[in-house]
Structure formats: structure tokens, C-alpha cells
Amino acid sequence: MNDDRDREPKANILVVDDKPDNLRLLSAMLSQLGYEVRKVIDGKTALMTAQAAPPDLILLDIMMPNMNGYEVCQHLKASPTTRDIPVIFISALDEVIDKVKAFAVGGVDYITKPFSEEEVFARVENNLTLRRLQQQLTEQNARLQQEICDRQKAESALWLSQFYLDKSRDAICIINADARFVYVNEAACRILGYSRAQLLDMAVCDVNPNFPSTIWQSHWQEIRQKGSFTFESTSRTKDGRDISVEITANYLEFNGEEYNCAIVRDITARKQVEAALISREAKFRHLFEFAPVGIFSIRLFDGSLLDANQHFGQILGYHATDAIAQKSITDLLSDLTAQQQILAAKQAAGKVCQCQIQIRKQDSAIIWVLLALRIDAAEDCLVGAIAEIGDRL
Secondary structure (H helix, E strand, O other), X not given: OHHHHHHOOOOEEEEEOOOHHHHHHHHHHHHHOOOEEEEEOOHHHHHHHHHHOOOOEEEEEOOOOOOOHHHHHHHHHHOOOOOOOOXXXXXXXXXXXXXXXXXXXXXXXEXXXXXXXXXXXXXXXXXXXXXXXXXXXXXXHHHHHHHHHHHHHHHHHHHHHHHHHHHOOOEEEEEEXXXXXXXXXXXXXXXXXXXXXXXXXXXXXXXXXXXXXXXXXXXXHHHHHHOEEEEEEEEEOOOOOEEEEEEEEEEEEEOOEEXXXXXXXXXXXXXXXXXXXXXXXXXXHHHHHOOOOEEEEEEOOOOEEEEEOHHHHHHOOOOOHHXXXXXXXXXXXXXXXXXXXXXXXXXXXXXXXXXXXXXXXXOOOEEEEEEEEEEEOOOOEEEEEEEEEEOOO
């Protein structure tokens, strides 16, 4: 394999000269030194050859018919494909003005005829080395520019991520396996009342009384097993207040280390509203159960009872409310007239309909009651109240 590399040509050189003897001499000389050589005898062919397969170096005679070496070099330097190919002029012209013009049109070196093999080899090798170094520098610069661009994109993405995390309304904390905070956002500092520096010097047990160090490992095992889950807990602020929080734990692995990315939401206000609703519901339920009139609700499409308070059951002679849970309103109405009055109430959407009807008690006795009904479209039911009136008014 090394022998194959040794046999590979050191570079590809294009020799341009209208004198066949010069071409043969230069070609033989360069080939013996390990270069791959291509030969052309005029400028036009040289330009087409260089465009089709750009060489590593061009040895260019100046004095040629139709298109001299200066003109060929100018065309080469005008093309994006060939402008970077080094050109060494070879000529019998030895005047300073000839050499100055050669460099002015883009040549990199100048060899005067007659030339020696050592001089040609030295100038060719030096310029090829410069060419390789220039290409390496160009490639390194391109890689460096790409790395800079990639780093700028990564830094921009990191900055956006950091900005998003810091501006999140929920507290975001990254916690290691030892329950220490390794990152906290602005919301965490605001909710708990600590500075970022203070929190990064603290552990979970310092701000959450539900996770003392004695049970942290079992909690960590749960995080590792579930991967992600949400639960409610309590956090203690710097000023000693306990606030209700909803925590979403997310298990992460990074660089061989384990972390919990915890998203913490302050739900104190929500819990207070829930408690108020529960209290209000309990009050209304108490009023409902112990109201001095019978209160009930029935399903619209079939008239079955949905709910009824104690007084409703007592009016109808039932000692337990659940005894009438399977009844339909039509089971309790005494005649068709009463049913038609219920139907009229159903059709009076949004209005309270009042009437006197007869209903049948558990012992089949018929009594007169004052009935008030209103349709509840949201619940798809009729809500009503009855009061016994003894005789019809």
C-alpha cells in the first residue's frame, strides 16, 4: 500500500511551449522527478486543457504565435476555475521589463532559457509547496469560519433557551441525584424569595418540607423509574410561608450524570379557590337538604329523577330519599292534566312556571301541591320545588 502511494505523481503539471524540443525536454525532466506532465503547443489549447482538468502548476512559454504567454496568463487569471493555478513563465527573454510584465499579468516565477534541471526542479517544487500551503490555509480558514458560524448558532440557540427558561412563568429547577440545585430560573427565585446564588447553595429539603434528606433516595428512585410524572406538594418560602405547588419531575441523563428537571407551578391561588368552592358547595348542599320545601331535578328526555332533598321525600311519604331515586316524575303525577302542566313548564324555556297539581304519595294518597319549575338547559334537566297546600287554592 505504501508502494502505491510512492508511485503516485507528486503533482500534475501543464507545460505550454510551441517548440516540440522544449516540450520533450521539460516533460522528460519533470517526469523523472515524479510529476505527471501534460504538454500542449499553443495558448488556445492550453486554456481549454486547464479548464477541463485544472493542473497544479503551469509552465508557460512567452513567445508563442497567435496568443503569447502573457495573454494566456491573463485569460487564466480571469477564470474562477483557473485563477488560483500558479504560472511559471519560461522564456529566452531576459530583460527586466519582460519579467515585470510576467509578474504583472499574474505569474508567480520566471525561468530564463537556457535553464538547468536543478533550477527548474527547485522553482517548481518551491511554488508547488507554496500552493499546497495556500490551499491548506484556505481549507483551514474555511473550517474555522464554519466552526465560528456553528458556534455562533449554538450560542444563539443556547441564549434563546436560557432566555426562555428564565422568562418562564413556572419555576424551573435542575436538581442532581444528591438533591442539590444546579440550576434555577428567575421564576424559582421570585416564587421562593431567594437569590439565584442562595438557591444554588441549597438542597431540596431546604425549600420543600415533604422531601427531607431521609426519603430523598426513595423519591429519586421513583423519578428514575417513571421518567416523568406530576404531583402536588408544598414549598416553603424564604419568609417562612408554605405555598401549594404542582411539580412535574423529568428524569435526565447528561454527560454520565443524572438530573431531575423539575417544573414547579405555584397553585396556592387555585387551591384557595377550590377550597372556597368546596365550602360553598357544602353550604348549598346543606341549604338544599334542609330547605322547608321539596326540591328536585328531573332529566328532560325521560322525566327520571336526578336528585331530591329530604323534604321532597317527606312530602311524598318516603322516609329515605334513595327510595324514590328510581322513580320517574310521571309515577308521582295523579292524572294526565298534571303531566300536561309539566310539559308546559318544559316548553317555557328560561322562565319559571308555577301551577297547582295533584301528586300521588307512597301510600297512594292524592295531595295538592304548589309546583314551581324552571328548565336548566346547561344540565339538560328541569329543576323544581313543591310545597303541600292541603286544599286547592
